[in-house]
Amino acid sequence: MEFKKFKAATVQTSPVFLNVEKTIEKAISFIKEASQNGAQLIAFPEVFVAGYPYWNWVLTPVQGSKWYEELYKNSVAVTDASMQPLYQAAKDHNIHIVIGINERGDSYGEIYNTNLIIDNHGKLIGKHRKLVPTWAEKLTWTSGDGSSLKVYNTEIGPIGTLACGENTNTLARFTLLSQGELIHIANYISLPTAPPEYNMAEAIKIRAAAHSFEGKLFTIVSCSTISKEIVDILKPEAPQIEELAQRKDAAFSGFIGPNGAVIGQPLIDDEGMIYADIDLEKCIQPKQMHDILGHYNRFDIFDLRVNTAPTRKITFIDNHEDFNKR
Template sequence: MTAPFKAAAVQAAPAFLDLDAGIDKAIKLIEEAAAQDVKIIAFPETWLPGYPWYIWLDATALYMPLVPKYAANSIVAGSPQDKRLAQAARDNNMHVVMGLSWNVNGTLYMGQWHYGPDGEVISRRRKLKPTHVERTVYGEGDGSDMVVYDTDLGRVGALCCWEHIQPLNKYAMFAQNEQIHIAAWPSFSVYEGGAYALGPEVNTAASQVYAVEGQCFVLAACATVSDEMVEALCDTPVKQQLLKKGGGYARIFGPDGSPLGEVIPPDQEGLVIAEIDLNMIAIGKAAADPCGHYSRPDVFRLMFNNKPSPPVMAFDNEDTREFAGTDGRTASQTTQDGAETAT
């Protein structure tokens, strides 16, 4: 039996294209959560320095002038901004899972960085497959990014946005006995009324179904689009119709799919806070565990390559391979840091 604790999902607009201002705002939200005795806080997708909504509003060539600024405000591991986030986690004795644009030697990745309450980095993961036009901005992750980690609160994993509609992604995470899942979403206000699949009903349902399928708690953080972002990005009447203010639908779901915490209006900022009791997972597992007693491995199995796949493989003098990941970990370290994964 474990003691219940409080968790928070952020619903707030980013400080768009201003990394340092975004760090300032993040720290304020972390401190606000700490004042309410929150032990883990989840931030939206690419909240630092903001989701690049311009990729949905115009031709690729026309938004190229924004590329240098977006890259310059994408965070680098080991940077002063990284250290400030680590310090905030340590100062507030809190797990912080931040959604961000991660700059690795010029290539950007849709990242989620998990800082422990001691300020140490638990994980740095990349979105396995950026969605649609996101691939004009970001690179891809690999199997080493699909890991659930043991922490003092429980087993924690994370995915971004439409990674939640990829059945094999989900099964790989469920198989690692995930208990607390961080779902990072960018906002549900683009193509409003014209693309139902991008709206709040479908994507909130994806977070809720994830909780039921995985018998885990889901902290679904969701950003909002601010007036300032609309003014900066929507310089024509057509663009003003394509991207609307608001779109925040942060939620927390229990392992039976039940909504937890108070809902915030979609055009407002705040924290959705709920109590997490991991003992309740046992009830869900008893009914249906798709990776356990409710599975049929004689009929269906998942092949899961959880090794890093870097573009360069170095061979040492003994002709043994060492795979270096983008965060500096080797394949052996990735296996040690992560969980045993089923194939």
């Protein structure tokens, strides 16, 4: 059995707010740089294409409604022409990509918070829709379903992903672990609008460490930042955003090993891209102590059942009888 070793990159930056094409261009610039530095995997923040609905936290729902419309206009379908350069970049640079998007739903005006998993051949091998939007996010996103709780086998190893707060969901995390996940991508947004006593950077690190330690795997965290551009766009209607955006410990990006410890120096608040060497063989020995998928569990006591069927919004039944034949 071959145990993969590879270099991974993670990005902490802001999108070009509500601009799909320019955000994709920005992503590709990071992809090129990561590939030149030997990375075979790159992680991008939650809903990086093309922005997070910060207005939900600083405006009333009525005031924020026009921004919801703008976000929908700048949401994407995975088959859109604007997305093709991203897939091509994965192929051209022989790199795996996990990136968050605002995905258009089938219903006009419907948006999902979605993570895409793109392999090094430029193929979209999977997408995960956030199961439960967090708090004020419920004003924007529709909930995903169990059909996207999957782990994807790639040339560098099995990859799974969850977005932001759902990394707190023990059952969702266990569902990925049970499918052999060894590389977990946890992506987030900078959240200076959280309650004053809430340390977002520390909360992100705690969640990532918990998943890595419990599952004996590598977690790669990518978090966005709030650019001056985003502040300037929202400030006329929400002047408090300028002060909030200065808040410290609002973003954390980095790498966590199977022992739950941070690898190298993480990014806290600062923009940039950092790297780590991933050796999946290091996931073996810790399992001897706690293998919650094997000897360190009691499946005769515990029984987790996961509904992986896609949500069915309507069922058409035709039981009409032809009375003329009676």
